[in-house]
Amino acid sequence: MGTxxxxxxxxxxLRIWHAINALGILALIFSGISLHYSGRGFLLLKFETAIALHNMAGVLVSANYFLFVLGNIMTKNGKYYRVKVPGLSKRxxxxxxxxxxxIFxxxxxxxxxxxxxxxxxLQKYSxxxxxxxxxxxxxxxxFALFFPEIIMEQVFxxxxxxxxxxxxxxxxxxxxIFLLIHLYVASLGKSPSDNFRSILNGWHG
Incomplete structure (x- = not known):
C-alpha cells in the first residue's frame, strides 16, 4: 500500500537487481557489438578488452538472473508475471x-x-x-560459447x-531492441522522468 x-x-x-541487470546488459551490448564487428575495423573497445568485459558481464547477468527468478518465487512480485489466457487477445x-x-x-x-x-x-507478455x-x-x-567443447559438433x-x-x-x-522499447515506454509516465524516479525510490504515482 502507499500514501x-x-x-x-x-x-x-528488485531495484538492486534492475540496476545490476541494466549495467550488465549495456556492457554486453557495447562489448558484443565491438566483438561482432572487430574484423571490419569498427571497434568500440579493444578486442582483448571487449572479450574480458563481455565474459565478466555475462557471468554477472547470469548470476543476477537467478536473483530475479528467486525473488519472483519468494515474493509477491511473481504475481505480476502470471499468465491469464482468457481475454488475452482482446486486452x-x-x-x-x-x-x-x-495516448495522442x-x-x-x-x-x-x-x-x-x-x-x-503488452508490457507483461513482452x-x-x-x-x-x-x-x-x-x-x-x-556459456556454451564460453565452453565450446560441450556443444554438439553438428545439428541437422x-x-x-x-x-x-x-x-x-x-x-x-x-x-x-527490447531495451530501446523499454526505455521509450518508461518515458510515457505522467512526466518523461516519472517512471525513472519510481525505479530509483520504489514508489509509483
Whole structure:
C-alpha cells in the first residue's frame, strides 16, 4: 500500500537487481557489438578488452538472473508475471489501440497501474518472453560459447558452434531492441522522468 496515492511497487531487492541487470546488459551490448564487428575495423573497445568485459558481464547477468527468478518465487512480485489466457487477445488489442491513437488524444490508459496490476498487457507478455525465454537463451548460448567443447559438433548437418553463435546473436539483438522499447515506454509516465524516479525510490504515482 502507499500514501498520498502512491504505490510501493519496486522493493529494494528488485531495484538492486534492475540496476545490476541494466549495467550488465549495456556492457554486453557495447562489448558484443565491438566483438561482432572487430574484423571490419569498427571497434568500440579493444578486442582483448571487449572479450574480458563481455565474459565478466555475462557471468554477472547470469548470476543476477537467478536473483530475479528467486525473488519472483519468494515474493509477491511473481504475481505480476502470471499468465491469464482468457481475454488475452482482446486486452492486447485494446492496449495497442491506446498506444497507436489513444495516448495522442490524451485518453486515460485502459490498464492503469495498481497494486494488483503493475504492467499493461503488452508490457507483461513482452517481459515474460524476454525474461523467461530470450534472456535464458542468451545465457545458455553464452556459456556454451564460453565452453565450446560441450556443444554438439553438428545439428541437422549444421555446425553446432555456428548455430549456437547465431542463436546467441539473435537473442542478444532482441534483448537490445527490447531495451530501446523499454526505455521509450518508461518515458510515457505522467512526466518523461516519472517512471525513472519510481525505479530509483520504489514508489509509483
Amino acid at each position: 498520498g496515492g502512491k504505490l510501493y511497487l519496486y522493493p529494494l531487492w 492486447i488489442k485494446k492496449q495497442i489501440q491506446y498506444y497507436v491513437s489513444g 488524444k490524451g485518453e486515460e490508459p485502459p490498464y492503469p497501474v495498481s497494486e494488483k496490476r503493475k504492467f499493461n498487457p 517481459y515474460i518472453f524476454i525474461m523467461y525465454f530470450f534472456l535464458p537463451l542468451l545465457i545458455v548460448t553464452g 548437418r549444421v555446425s553446432g558452434v555456428m548455430l549456437t553463435a547465431v542463436l546467441h546473436s539473435v537473442s542478444g539483438f532482441l534483448v537490445f
